[in-house]
Amino acid sequence: MTTAAPSAESRILELYDKFPHSAPFRRVNEGGATRLSELGFPKKKHEMFTFVDFRGFVAQDFQYVKGPERPPSKQEIKHLVYAGCEKSLVVMVDGEFSAALSDLSAHGGALTAKALEANDVRLSEIQAENDVFACVNALFLTGGVKISTAGGRRLDVPLQILNLSTGLKPAGGGVPAYVPRVDITTSPGSEATVFFKSCGLAPAYLVDGIISADLGEGSALNLTMIQADSPESYQFFKTRGRQARDSKLNVVCAVGGGKFARRHFDVRLEGEAATLSLLGLAILEGAEQAHNYVRVTHDAQRCVSFEHYKNILNGRAVSSVDTTVTVRPGAQFVTSRQLINNLMFSPTAKADSKPRLMIHADDVKCNHGATVGRIDEDQVFYLMSRGLSEGEAKGLIIEGFAREILNAVPAGPAARDAAALLLGRLGEGKVG
Amino acid sequence: MLEIKDLHAGLDGVEILKGVSLTVKTGEVHSIMGPNGHGKSTRSKILIGHPAYKVFSGSVTWLGRDLLSLPAEERALEGLFLAYQYPVEIPGVNNAEFLRMAYNAKLKHAGKETVDPLDFEDILTAKMESLGMDSKYRERAVNEGFSGGEKKKNEILQMAVLEPKLAVLDEIDSGLDIDALKVVADGVNKLKGPDNAVLAITHYPRLLRYIKPGRVHVLIKGAIARSGGYELAEELEKTGYDAYIKS
Numbered sequence: 120m121t122t123a124a125p126s127a128e129s130r131i132l133e134l135y136d137k138f139p140h141s142a143p144f145r146r147v148n149e150g151g152a153t154r155l156s157e158l159g160f161p162k163k164k165h166e167m168f169t170f171v172d173f174r175g176f177v178a179q180d181f182q183y184v185k186g187p188e189r190p191p192s193k194q195e196i197k198h199l200v201y202a203g204c205e206k207s208l209v210v211m212v213d214g215e216f217s218a219a220l221s222d223l224s225a226h227g228g229a230l231t232a233k234a235l236e237a238n239d240v241r242l243s244e245i246q247a248e249n250d251v252f253a254c255v256n257a258l259f260l261t262g263g264v265k266i267s268t269a270g271g272r273r274l275d276v277p278l279q280i281l282n283l284s285t286g287l288k289p290a291g292g293g294v295p296a297y298v299p300r301v302d303i304t305t306s307p308g309s310e311a312t313v314f315f316k317s318c319g320l321a322p323a324y325l326v327d328g329i330i331s332a333d334l335g336e337g338s339a340l341n342l343t344m345i346q347a348d349s350p351e352s353y354q355f356f357k358t359r360g361r362q363a364r365d366s367k368l369n370v371v372c373a374v375g376g377g378k379f380a381r382r383h384f385d386v387r388l389e390g391e392a393a394t395l396s397l398l399g400l401a402i403l404e405g406a407e408q409a410h411n412y413v414r415v416t417h418d419a420q421r422c423v424s425f426e427h428y429k430n431i432l433n434g435r436a437v438s439s440v441d442t443t444v445t446v447r448p449g450a451q452f453v454t455s456r457q458l459i460n461n462l463m464f465s466p467t468a469k470a471d472s473k474p475r476l477m478i479h480a481d482d483v484k485c486n487h488g489a490t491v492g493r494i495d496e497d498q499v500f501y502l503m504s505r506g507l508s509e510g511e512a513k514g515l516i517i518e519g520f521a522r523e524i525l526n527a528v529p530a531g532p533a534a535r536d537a538a539a540l541l542l543g544r545l546g547e548g549k550v551g
Numbered sequence: 552m553l554e555i556k557d558l559h560a561g562l563d564g565v566e567i568l569k570g571v572s573l574t575v576k577t578g579e580v581h582s583i584m585g586p587n588g589h590g591k592s593t594r595s596k597i598l599i600g601h602p603a604y605k606v607f608s609g610s611v612t613w614l615g616r617d618l619l620s621l622p623a624e625e626r627a628l629e630g631l632f633l634a635y636q637y638p639v640e641i642p643g644v645n646n647a648e649f650l651r652m653a654y655n656a657k658l659k660h661a662g663k664e665t666v667d668p669l670d671f672e673d674i675l676t677a678k679m680e681s682l683g684m685d686s687k688y689r690e691r692a693v694n695e696g697f698s699g700g701e702k703k704k705n706e707i708l709q710m711a712v713l714e715p716k717l718a719v720l721d722e723i724d725s726g727l728d729i730d731a732l733k734v735v736a737d738g739v740n741k742l743k744g745p746d747n748a749v750l751a752i753t754h755y756p757r758l759l760r761y762i763k764p765g766r767v768h769v770l771i772k773g774a775i776a777r778s779g780g781y782e783l784a785e786e787l788e789k790t791g792y793d794a795y796i797k798s
Contacts (some may be wrong), residue, residue, distance in 0.1 A: 245785035307582050354717060414588060421626075436715055445777050498639050498641050500601060500602070500623065501635070501639045502641070503622075503624045503627070504601075504623050504627055505627055505632075505649075505653040505656075505709065505713065506624055506628045506656040506660070506713070507622055507624060508654050509624070515641075515649060516644060516650065518643070518644070519641055519644035519645075519693075521643070522644075523642055
């Protein structure tokens, strides 16, 4: 990735040739390389990247790194671990699973984590991949973590997954790039709450990650993703979800850090009466970008999906939410709702919203909508007429706008962290 | 307490109030009655300082100060309260948290110590219990998803907490069922005292039966056509506004 988009895939393949591959994963890496060659690096008019500005990205000299040169100690990451999650912790450092830093003793076997093996990655999945950045993940993959719940009960302690990027400069120079992969499987009837926190120890790096969530029958996964990454970092994350009958997947995605974040959600509700809730909040300033590309497919009857994205933008920030819900033939009695709200504080900020429906069944309830606007002056006046100053009134309204999403994070230290991270940006007076 | 003199005011350059004068003293309850579109709500918006409404001439004196020179928040901090006809919804802003901020803003303005969330919880609970209000008003976002009646009751809760010197009630009784009307009237009666005043704007006498205003004014075509005691409200119920409109 040097200066122009047309040469980007050849640059990636050049890095691929030099990369110290892990022999067992060679098959996966080759599958990624083949698929990357077929897809090519996205051009401006690529349907999947319509709203994404790659100009700053392709100019970076990214160097893919195989694990950390010097892993941090437990003491060094202690401040990043949520209270209560000390014995319910999975740590990824520079894309690699660290068994030494992880601790699942709180679960006594009801939740396990082990290093991802090459056989855990299906080649068919890579061959069918439509997202070039998910291919790049496969291209440089040397490991990852596989997390599973066992039995059919609710886990008492939430699990924290800490995705840490050291950002240490590669020996040959350039910006380090990591490819974490986290596979989560929930056993039938189980329920788990997972806090996925992504953060860095240096200002600049690239994370190109995959999260795979496979939900068993009647299971529930409450997944909160908190992006607290460094100011010059780039983030690509693809989350694949597959839901069996009666399963519940609740995702809250809070973006409060990083120069560029693109999240791709591809969730299939395969079993009857599965439900999905997908909530997202980004508070952006300067030239930050946050993009959500969402594809939800209803394969079965009586399923429910709900999406609500909110963005607060200032400066020259750019956000996009491109979401399509597809209801497949025969998937009757589906209920689906998509809502996108953008609150703008600058004439130079840009928000693109594209909620879409593709319905192939005739007895469904689906709706979608989007708003883009400034703060409501009637709301401001109402609060001022109760004695609040204009600043206090606006602050309260903006916080309320964000709180609608933040309040969905399960109560506890993660909720406080997400609120402090995102609302802190408002408090600094940078946004709003 | 409040003295309005020959007030001419309106919206979007159109004069709606055409020379209104009114004096309200502490301990008094006044009612302004009149048909739709004759300036009742405009007067309330002018009093609270809504930026869309403009004063063309006249004066409003509030506790010896020029009310029209004060920004909206200062009017509120000085004890003026408007219960809105159409309260706005503010998603995500917790009702109790907002009320605590407003309560503390008022304390701070008066040079008093502010209260922490736990102390305010006690104050709010006591007010809600005295009004017989459900705890949902504490937990929900400001007016979000409230029915028309719930919104009006929430206005009364705010009034009860903020204990204004003058409460202006803008058609607070519209759209209320009998039970909600009693809650609203009860809230107003609990506020009434020798140190404050109430100005109730309404179409109908039914609220007035509960709060018994000492003075009733009929507002027609932007001016007060007649003033009298409570018996004027009863008379209006029989005769309607037609005679005033035609004259």
